[in-house]
Amino acid sequence: MAFEPVLTRGIGELDLTDLKVYRAQGGYQALEKALRELAPGDVVQMVTDSGLRGRGGAGFPAGKKWSFLPDDGRPRYLVCNADESEPGTFKDRLLIEHHPHQLIEGIVLAAYAVQAVQAFIYLRGEFLEGYRVLQRALAQARDAGYVGRNILGSGFDLEIVVHRGAGAYICGEETGLLSSLQGGRGEPRLKPPFPAVAGLYGMPTVVNNVETLSCVPHIVARGPEWFRSIGPETSPGPKIFSVSGHVVRPGNYELPMGVPLAELIFEHAGGLRPGRRVKAVLPGGGSSPALTADHLDVPLDFDSVAQAGSMLGSGAVMVLDDTTCIVKAAYVLARFFAAESCGQCTPCREGTSWVARILGRIEAGQGRPEDLEVLKSLPGQMAGRTICPFSDASVGFLSSTLIHFEDEYLAHIERGACQVREVRSA
Ligand SMILES: Cc1cc2nc3c(=O)[nH]c(=O)nc-3n(C[C@H](O)[C@H](O)[C@H](O)COP(=O)(O)O)c2cc1C
Ligand code: SF4
Incomplete structure (x- = not known):
């Protein structure tokens, strides 16, 4: 049986940015149900039971993250991570530009579940169209009573603020994001404490990805068992x-x-x-x-x-x-990481820059015999030694290609030429 899309259903056929259209598809019914029938803890339990794992990268269970917030009377915040800067990723943009009410409904539900006093959407600065779409959808949602004071007469208040980033990849990392959102430099900090304990303004904060939050209305509307019935037991949905x-x-x-x-x-x-x-x-x-x-x-x-x-x-x-030069691909990515390192940690700041320089040399046919050994030793010096996982991530592709495609690096160094040109012309 063909899979029925859930998060993207109607995109390309309907104008789901329009509140009326979204409502005609059953939109905001999950929120109405939650505010009428469910206690905040029930929503947390549903999301926990659904097995939803974060779609921002790490795959951390969403319900578990929500239940980590200390119950100590301090105000809580919810932040939607819409920075989407990972090379090759463009799914959040689709959901933001074409299904903004699904995201807003997910944010209000999540905020209700954790009893957040305020929500923020940290939006990638380049997403100008997404910003306009979100502002329009938020205005519609406010007018209809889904956002703002006393939502649907429930007594629950929530304002959602859209904050545009300024084009730094590292602001997708949650602690760098929170620093940037507070007006500071987009620089990650050591964890713990995790944002759940000390996040925005030092208060308990949930940070979740756009796609993660967009799943929430469907879990509340159709139940955790339905969500679990999709995909494997340990990574459902x-x-x-x-x-x-x-x-x-x-x-x-x-x-x-x-x-x-x-x-x-x-x-x-x-x-x-x-x-x-x-x-x-x-x-x-x-x-x-x-x-x-x-x-x-x-x-x-x-x-x-x-x-x-x-x-x-x-x-x-x-x-x-097979027309791809692996050395060139590694070089392109290395330049990206060298440009995006926030520079706080020496292994990352210096390492990403040296990796890019050495790969550039090899790619240009000017590699030295010792370059390969240096490249192989760098990941060990850069991974697991820094404030955030950026440094580890920056050498993930390089390390794997040194295992699977070592011959291509050798060919560049020994012959000063790329084997792939021969494949292309064959
Ligand atoms: C360098 C780096 C960049 C990241 N970029 C993003 C991003 O653009 N969007 C995102 O949702 N998460 C990103 N993350 C993951 C966030 O730190 C965080 O784990 C995530 O927003 C949590 O949401 P989730 O639990 O719903 O996945 C990044 C992490 C790192 C280390
Ligand atoms: S690992 Fe890199 S990006 Fe992360 S904090 Fe250190 S210098 Fe910044």
């Missing part, structure tokens, strides 16, 4: 995969978690161009180690992808075919 690279039909595909990589690439994204083969796949955006053609049967869920040696991350599947 629908998932939007952003597919890019050398496929015939790049785009967002909503499928059950656990869909095999081959099915996503060949059945949904139209496969590769004629005569081409899969060389490498980054299953979780630019931060994820490469999988190879030997991994095409891997189910795309958090645990299976981790077992295969990579990470699902945000579900941004980047496909590289």
Whole structure:
């Protein structure tokens, strides 16, 4: 039986940015139900029972995160992470620009569940269209009584503020985001304390991704068992995969978690161009180690992808075919990470910059024999030694390609030439 989309249903056919259209599709009924029939703790329990894991990258169980907030009378905040800057990820943008009320409903439900006094949407600065769409949808939701004071006569108050970032990848990391939201530099800090205990303005704060929050109205409306019935036991629910690279039909595909990589690439994204083969796949955006053609049967869920040696991350599947120079791909990503490091930690600041310089040299055919050993030693010096996981992530793809594609690095260094040019002209 074909999978019925949940989060993207109606996108491309209906104008779901219009409150009337969203309501005609059953929109805001979950919120009405929750405010009428459910205590805040019931909503937390439903989300916990659903098994929903965060869609922002780490896959942390949402209900568990919500239940960590200390019950000490301090004000609580909810922050929606809409920074979406991971290379290859463009699913949150789709939900923001085409389904804003689903997100707003999810935010109000989550805020009700954790009894937040105020919610923020931290929006990637470049998403100007998303900003306009959200502002319009918020105005409609306020007028209709879904946001603001005494929501639907329940006594629950919630204002939602949209805050635009200024184009820094590191502001997607939750502590960097919170610092930026408070007007500080977008610099991560050590955890613990986690935002649940000391977040925005030092208060208990839940940070959740756009896609995570967009799942919540459906869980409340259709129940946790329904959500659990989709996908594998340990990573249930629908998932939007952003597919890019050398496929015939790049785009967002909503499928059950656990869909095999081959099915996503060949059945949904139209496969590769004629005569081409899969060389490498980054299953979780630019931060994820490469999988190879030997991994095409891997189910795309958090645990299976981790077992295969990579990470699902945000579900941004980047496909590289056999015309790709792996050294060049690693160089392109390395330049991105060198530019985006916030610079607080020496291993990250210096390491990302050296990796980019060495890869640039190798790619240009001027590599030195000792470069490979230096590159192999760098990840060990950069991973697990810094304030945030950016440094580890920056060398994920490089490390995996030094294992799977060492011959390409050697060819560049020894012959000063790229093997792939020979593949292309064959
Ligand atoms: C370098 C870095 C960048 C990140 N960028 C994003 C991002 O753009 N969007 C996002 O939702 N989470 C991002 N995260 C993850 C957040 O720190 C956080 O875990 C997430 O927003 C929690 O939401 P979730 O539990 O719903 O997934 C990033 C993490 C790191 C280390
Ligand atoms: S690891 Fe890199 S990005 Fe993260 S805090 Fe340190 S310097 Fe900044």
